[in-house]
Amino acid sequence: MEAMDKKVAQAEEDLRRIKSLYPDLVIDKEVIPEVYLADARNLSNLNFRKRPTIIITSPPYANRYDYTRIYSLELCFHFVKNSVELKNIRFEILRSHNRIKD
Numbered sequence: 001m002e003a004m005d006k007k008v009a010q011a012e013e014d015l016r017r018i019k020s021l022y023p024d025l026v027i028d029k030e031v032i033p034e035v036y037l038a039d040a041r042n043l044s045n046l047n048f049r050k051r052p053t054i055i056i057t058s059p060p061y062a063n064r065y066d067y068t069r070i071y072s073l074e075l076c077f078h079f080v081k082n083s084v085e086l087k088n089i090r091f092e093i094l095r096s097h098n099r100i101k102d
Contacts, residue, residue: 008035
């Protein structure tokens with residue numbers, strides 16, 4: 001959640017900078033994205049301003065992909081300090097299957 005908060009803050013800062021560069025620019029409320037934290041399996045309790053054009057979800061998905069292996073490079077750049085830590089994440093992560101090899 002912290003990473004998402006940072007990205008939202010970064011986007012808001014981008015909008016402020018654009019506004020300072022172009023003071024006559026009107027940034028309509030309709031073009032600013034809405035961000036919700038919810039369970040994507042049931043969005044009925046959310047009151048969208050308009051129909052969503054994109055919904056971003058996070059793994060685990062109900063399939064056989066090992067996302068820790070697919071995104072191991074990204075994990076190592078941003079979160080993991082060494083191979084032991086990466087291996088621990090692979091074995092501790094919530095997943096929809098139990099087929100994990102070293």
